[in-house]
Amino acid sequence: MTATFQSLAAHCGIAVPPMLERLLADGRTRYGSSREDWQANWFEYTLRAQPLLSCVYDLEWIDAANAAQIAEQWLHPRFQDGRGFLPFAISGAGDAYCLMRTATGEAAGAGMVWHDRGDSAMDAAGFEQFVFARLVESALDFEHLLDDFSPAQARECVLANLQAAASYLSDAPAQALRSLAAAAGPVADDSTGMIDEDVAARALSVYPAFESPRFAVVPRWECG
Known part of the structure; x- marks a missing residue:
C-alpha cells in the first residue's frame, strides 16, 4: 500500500498538524512537477517560495514514502525508547526534521533529530x-x-x-x-x-518562550 502522511500519522500516533495538511494538499512542499521540472526551473521556483521554506538553511521536504522509511528504519519507538517521530523534511546530511512526542505520549512538538548524535530536543512547541x-x-x-x-x-x-x-x-x-x-x-x-x-x-515573541529538555536518540546506523 502506498504510504501517505495520514497513514504514517496513524502508525506513529502523531496527528498531521492542520498547517502541514494544508501545505501538502496545496502542493507547497513539492519541488516542481517532476525532477526535470525542478532541475530546469529551481531558481525561479525558489524565489517564488515554491516549496514553502525555500529560503530556509539546509531543509528539504520529503514525501510520505521517504518519511515512512525514516520512521520505520530509524526513528521508530522500538529503537528510540518509546518515542514516536513523524518526519517531514531532511537536511543535506540526512538529519530528520520531525514532529515528535515524548515517551509518555505527550503533545507533539517539532525539531531536528541529528543522524549522528546521541541526543536531541524539540525546537518548537508545534x-x-x-x-x-x-x-x-x-x-x-x-x-x-x-x-x-x-x-x-x-x-x-x-x-x-x-x-x-x-x-x-x-x-x-x-x-x-x-x-x-x-x-x-x-x-x-x-x-x-x-x-x-x-x-x-x-x-x-508572538509565541510563548519554549525550551525542551534533551533526550537520548539512538543514531541511525545502530538501528535495524
Whole structure:
C-alpha cells in the first residue's frame, strides 16, 4: 500500500498538524512537477517560495514514502525508547526534521533529530511555531542563499516565503510575519540579512518562550 502522511500519522500516533495538511494538499512542499521540472526551473521556483521554506538553511521536504522509511528504519519507538517521530523534511546530511512526542505520549512538538548524535530536543512547541521561527531566522540571516542569489534576490526569496506562510498561519503569527516583511527595507550589496536582531526578537515573541529538555536518540546506523 502506498504510504501517505495520514497513514504514517496513524502508525506513529502523531496527528498531521492542520498547517502541514494544508501545505501538502496545496502542493507547497513539492519541488516542481517532476525532477526535470525542478532541475530546469529551481531558481525561479525558489524565489517564488515554491516549496514553502525555500529560503530556509539546509531543509528539504520529503514525501510520505521517504518519511515512512525514516520512521520505520530509524526513528521508530522500538529503537528510540518509546518515542514516536513523524518526519517531514531532511537536511543535506540526512538529519530528520520531525514532529515528535515524548515517551509518555505527550503533545507533539517539532525539531531536528541529528543522524549522528546521541541526543536531541524539540525546537518548537508545534509545527506552526517551527515554520514561523525558521522564517524569522532566514530574514535575520540569509547568507546561505548567497551562493546562488544576490542579496536583493535573497531578500525577494525571504519576502515571498513570509507572504506565502502568512496565509497558512493563525492570525497573530501571520500578522507578525507581515509586519516583519514591512520592516525589511532594501538591502546593500554586502548584506547577509534583511532585519536586525531586535526586529527578529519582537517577531519571535508572538509565541510563548519554549525550551525542551534533551533526550537520548539512538543514531541511525545502530538501528535495524
